[in-house]
Amino acid sequence: MIDRPQVLHVARLARLELDDAQVERMARELSSVLDHVEKIGELDLEGVEPAAQVVDVVNALRADEPRPSLPRDVALATAPEVVDDGFGVPTPGAG
Amino acid sequence: MSAGATAPATTYEPVIGLEIHVQLDTRTKMFCGCELSFGDPPNTHTCPVCLGMPGALPVVNAQAIHSALTIGMAFGCELAPRSIFHRKNYFYPDLPKGYQISQFDVPICRGGHLGDVRIHRVHLEEDAAKLVHVGASGRIHGADASIVDYNRGGTPLVEIVTEPDVRSAAQAREWLTLLRETLRQLGVSDVNMEEGSLRCDANVSIRPAGSDALGTKTELKNMNSFRYLERGVEAEIARQVALVEAGEAVRQETLHFDPVSGSITSLRSKEEAHDYRYFPEPDLVPVVLTDAMRDAAAARLPELPAARAERYERELGLTAESARLLAFRAELAAYFERALAGAPTTSEGESLVWGHPQALANWLTGELAARLGDADPAASKVAPEALAKLVALVRSKQVTPGAAKQVLDALVAEGGDPEAIVEAQGLGAIGGGDELAEIVARALASDPDAVAKLKGGNMKAIGPIVGFVMRETKGRADGGEVNRLVREQLGI
Numbered sequence: 001m002i003d004r005p006q007v008l009h010v011a012r013l014a015r016l017e018l019d020d021a022q023v024e025r026m027a028r029e030l031s032s033v034l035d036h037v038e039k040i041g042e043l044d045l046e047g048v049e050p051a052a053q054v055v056d057v058v059n060a061l062r063a064d065e066p067r068p069s070l071p072r073d074v075a076l077a078t079a080p081e082v083v084d085d086g087f088g089v090p091t092p093g094a095g
Numbered sequence: 096m097s098a099g100a101t102a103p104a105t106t107y108e109p110v111i112g113l114e115i116h117v118q119l120d121t122r123t124k125m126f127c128g129c130e131l132s133f134g135d136p137p138n139t140h141t142c143p144v145c146l147g148m149p150g151a152l153p154v155v156n157a158q159a160i161h162s163a164l165t166i167g168m169a170f171g172c173e174l175a176p177r178s179i180f181h182r183k184n185y186f187y188p189d190l191p192k193g194y195q196i197s198q199f200d201v202p203i204c205r206g207g208h209l210g211d212v213r214i215h216r217v218h219l220e221e222d223a224a225k226l227v228h229v230g231a232s233g234r235i236h237g238a239d240a241s242i243v244d245y246n247r248g249g250t251p252l253v254e255i256v257t258e259p260d261v262r263s264a265a266q267a268r269e270w271l272t273l274l275r276e277t278l279r280q281l282g283v284s285d286v287n288m289e290e291g292s293l294r295c296d297a298n299v300s301i302r303p304a305g306s307d308a309l310g311t312k313t314e315l316k317n318m319n320s321f322r323y324l325e326r327g328v329e330a331e332i333a334r335q336v337a338l339v340e341a342g343e344a345v346r347q348e349t350l351h352f353d354p355v356s357g358s359i360t361s362l363r364s365k366e367e368a369h370d371y372r373y374f375p376e377p378d379l380v381p382v383v384l385t386d387a388m389r390d391a392a393a394a395r396l397p398e399l400p401a402a403r404a405e406r407y408e409r410e411l412g413l414t415a416e417s418a419r420l421l422a423f424r425a426e427l428a429a430y431f432e433r434a435l436a437g438a439p440t441t442s443e444g445e446s447l448v449w450g451h452p453q454a455l456a457n458w459l460t461g462e463l464a465a466r467l468g469d470a471d472p473a474a475s476k477v478a479p480e481a482l483a484k485l486v487a488l489v490r491s492k493q494v495t496p497g498a499a500k501q502v503l504d505a506l507v508a509e510g511g512d513p514e515a516i517v518e519a520q521g522l523g524a525i526g527g528g529d530e531l532a533e534i535v536a537r538a539l540a541s542d543p544d545a546v547a548k549l550k551g552g553n554m555k556a557i558g559p560i561v562g563f564v565m566r567e568t569k570g571r572a573d574g575g576e577v578n579r580l581v582r583e584q585l586g587i
Contacts, residue, residue: 013184013185013186013370013372014186015186052179052375052381053179053375053377053380053381055380057380058177058380058381058382058383059380059381059382059383059385060154060155060379060380061154061155061156061157061160061382062128062154062155062156062157063157063158064121064122064123064156064157064158064159065122065123065128066122066123066128066129066130067123067127067128067129067142069129069130069139069140069141069142070141070142070143070146072136072138072139075138075141075146075245076138078146078148083229083240083242084137084229084242085136085137085138086137086138086227086242086243086244087138087188087242087243087244087245088240088241088242089188089240089241089242089243090239090240090241091228091239091240091241092187092188092226092241
């Protein structure tokens with residue numbers, strides 16, 4: 001069972017602000033997700049190689065050749081604010 | 096209190112491990128085709144992949160794999176037959192995806208060593224973007240503002256982690272010099288600490304000398320020069336010793352060394368490893384080592400500084416110090432080898448410096464390096480063959496060491512042939528002929544006091560006599576010959 005402090009810890013890492021009702025709901029939902037994973041964990045996987053991928057492909061590599069980058073105005077179109085040709089953001093940890 | 100009752104002061108042994116981030120000098124980024132740049136206008140080298148746009152897919156740069164394998168081979172690492180990438184999750188504006196693609200439990204290389212320090216692992220990851228704090232600009236809702244430049248974001252990085260084998264700040268600095276030179280000669284990075292392409296963190300702890308236990312370690316971040324690394328580690332060792340001696344505990348934390356004030360301050364408490372919530376990167380498939388990849392990396396390995404220094408000691412009989420001075424500066428080693436190859440030979444075909452490469456090494460790392468500073472001697476006016484010839488002239492006593500320094504001055508200024516310079520400036524050694532005997536006679540005649548002492552058996556008194564002769568001959572007299580003539584003329 002995921003408890004309230006655990007939910008708040010994970011929410012902080014994800015930079016999410018949850019109200020009390022959401023914390024309670026997330027505790028319930030995350031617990032059921034973990035229960036499900038535990039159920040999968042019951043499978044007998046003796047002798048089965050761990051898999052980090054489901055596709056049977058390796059070495060999908062790219063030659064070290066430049067491709068065009070985005071025009072700067074297009075890149076900056078997604079910036080919350082543009083300051084001196086950069087993405088303007090509040091200083092982390094400030095205020 | 097009697098001296099016997101004083102408890103012996105505990106001496107502490109520092110235990111230091113280093114973590115080095117190296118920007119690879121590939122043409123493009125780790126996971127996209129944006130060109131690497133340094134100093135270009137901000138945000139001109141970005142694309143949906145390195146801006147972290149939803150749905151954009153990373154593809155691994157083959158050259159970065161090649162460089163990482165080359166580094167691993169240089170260290171004698173075990174190369175992973177199959178390695179994978181992980182996501183390291185944390186939020187910071189210099190990391191647009193909300194995670195850094197890195198390697199976790201299956202790095203591309205493990206083990207090995209460089210010099211006397213063991214390597215724990217070598218792994219590949221991507222660099223973060225550049226975040227510049229601009230202070231309260233008033234433009235961002237009046238808050239304290241920062242600007243992000245994503246040009247650097249996604250640059251291929253190799254992280255090299257050592258075992259805690261370093262025992263002093265000076266050794267840390269020395270080893271980092273060896274690492275930088277090794278990486279430079281591998282041609283995988285421009286290893287410029289000022290520009291951030293080589294960055295070093297140090298894990299520092301102390302323990303009572305002789306103990307095998309490991310103390311609590313602190314992590315000293317981002318020391319961007321060799322001097323700062325040495326001074327930072329020194330300051331941190333001193334801080335920990337003071338804490339322990341005062342009966343306080345060292346706390347595990349991340350620290351910043353301020354080279355200006357020399358002070359050490361705590362950075363934000365580091366998120367614990369499990370808070371990074373590493374999981375396998377689902378958008379990338381495993382990298383499986385092929386024979387072709389291994390052969391390509393092996394083909395790129397030059398003779399590395401540590402091996403070269405060892406060879407100079409073994410084959411040429413150089414002192415360890417000379418061997419290191421030459422081998423750790425590739426341009427000096429190259430010049431040295433050209434000079435050796437171009438040294439003049441006797442009529443029997445025997446090289447005049449081959450028998451004594453140490454003399455050539457001394458002239459190169461001493462007199463010539465002193466005149467050229469950090470400049471590459473190959474770019475100077477002194478041809479390697481000319482230096483070799485000059486050393487041969489000294490060894491065959493045709494030129495005295497003092498006069499040879501004047502010849503070297505002329506070579507540095509104008510280049511040319513040392514023999515011609517000796518001829519033109521009349522710097523040839525004055526041998527045992529009548530000319531030198533006559534000067535010695537004058538020297539003795541001018542200093543009856545010294546003569547009396549010499550006759551009385553005080554050989555120290557020969558100093559002023561030799562000084563007189565050297566002045567008269569402008570340093571061209573052979574000291575041994577002067578000595579012999581003095582004894583001969585005084586009958587002692």
